Every structure is written in C-alpha cells, then in structure tokens.
Amino acid sequence: MAGLDSPGTLAELLDHHDYLTDDGLATAAFLAVRMGRPLFLEGEAGVGKTELAKTLSAILGAPLIRLQCYEGLDAAQALYDWDFARQLLHLKAAEATGATDARALEGEIYDRRFLIARPLLKAVETQPSVLLVDEIDRADDEFEAFLLEVLSDFTISIPELGTIRAESPPVVVVTSNRTREVHDALKRRCIYHWLEHPDFDREVAILLRRLPGCAERLAAEVAGAAARLRAAGLVKPPGVAETLDWARALTTLGAVRLDPELAAVTLGAVLKYREDQDAVRTQGLRTLLGAAPGSTGGPTPGSTAGSTADPAPGGTRHA
Structure with a gap:
C-alpha cells in the first residue's frame, strides 16, 4: 500500500489499470484499504463491482481470493475441509509398515498437509491478499452472520x-446485487458504496477504450440505446459487459453506426431474455435508436465524447 496516500492517487491507479471511477468510489475504496475495513459495494449487475476487486488486486500486487456466494453455502465450504482420500491413503500406508500407535496415527492424519484451505482460510493465511465475497445477497442469513464473525477479527x-x-x-470487497436486503450488522462493519450504471459520456469512453476499432458514432449510438434500454423496465437491463458485447x-x-436492421439481428448480444x-x-x-441522452443525435465521427464529461456515480472497468 506504499504510495497510496490519497483517493486521488487511487483513482489515478485505477484509471491506469483501465477502471474508470469517480471521487465517491475512489474515496470509499481508499478508506477501506487504509482503515482495514471491508468495502461493501451494492448495485445492479454489470456496474463494475467485481471488477473493482480484481483491479485492486492488480494495484496492490496481492492475489485475489474469491468466495462466490450461493444459496446453501455453509461455513465448511468457505473455511476448510479435510482431504479424506489422502488421510485414508496415509492410514493404509501406515498399516502396511506395521504402525500400531493409534494416538500417533490420529495426530498424523490431522496434520496441516491434509487440510484443504477454502477461500476464507486462504485469505487469512495469505499476506497480502484481496478477498472478494461476491454476491453475498445470494447466501443464507446464517452464512451472513458467520461471515460477520470472521470479518470482525x-x-x-x-x-x-x-x-x-x-x-x-486482507483487503475485503463484499458485493451485492440487492436480490435481497443484507442485514444492517454486516453493512455497519463495512465502508458502503452504491454503484450506478455509467452515464452516457462515460460509457462512450469505455467503449472507445475497450474497442479501439469501434467508430465514435457507433459508440455514441450504442451507449445512447443502452441508456434507453435501462429505463425501459426490462427483466434484465443490460450492464456494461452487454453494451461492450453489442458494440463488439x-x-x-x-458497422459504423447503429440502424434498426442491425439492431434487430444483434439484440441477442445485449438482451438475454426473450421477453425483453x-x-x-x-x-x-x-x-x-433515438437521439443520445443530452445530445441531438450523439457525437459525430471525430468528436471526443467522454473526454471532458463529469464522471458518473460508481465506477466501471473498461478494458
């Protein structure tokens, strides 16, 4: 963490690693790192929550250890397990050599070499490390309470x-898509930040940085269409990943621009539900495909969309 002396410095490092951010997210991430508090990121899918953890891992030069949450996840699956197959082989080998000391054998089979470290134990044992607890809202209440206990000390x-x-x-990043409310006790333990989808100018900048072969007019029209899709009350509004897929x-x-015929045959790149x-x-x-937000038809080729616009809430990785 040497050299990470301000939110502005962190923002510059994030940008260097192709993650666009604003002052709010940069400050929240900086405080989490410097204060040793988990960073709780909440927002719609595709706004860059997981990518921030990956980028912090690259900036800090620390391995990323990911705990993917799901319904039914329990403490054993997150902490450690014993390698029963290797323990059994060890016992059989000991019997073959005539070992008879039961107490000694018991001590041997519960040696550290037979322990399989799961993400939480790996994060505790690895210094430095970045622990990503992804989609905590998918886990059960019981696991959430257990996680709070682990994060406390x-x-x-x-x-x-x-x-x-x-x-x-470890530096801890906890993410939630808000499919359910996470208990206040866990949020109080963390530095909290809500991420929004990028605004029009930022999304254009993302597309141009990630897809250097993309025409500026096409990037502007795709970003404008994505913004309208997110406001259309769809089952699954597109995230930045889907916008990138569509532009790609x-x-x-x-294509150098987005027209109705091309939009019709490429909707599967941006919308993943038939109903949508x-x-x-x-x-x-x-x-x-109407006019781009805040413009009269989007930037024309040769313009610099996104180069001087104020950043939107949240942050988004674009490469």
Missing part, C-alpha cells in the same frame, strides 16, 4: 490444529 479456529490468525487483514458484435459486422427482446420490438426499434 480474521481469526479461524480449527479444533484439530488450533487458532489461525491473520498477521495483517456490430464492429465485427463492419419482444418488449423492445413491440415498442419499436426506432424508438430505441
């Missing part, structure tokens, strides 16, 4: 081996 007790304590706490598909087809595609076609593709 980064200490893990293993009955057969004793207590393992982190020499220095159009560029692959040789049907709704867009019903509303009319020409409505979707």
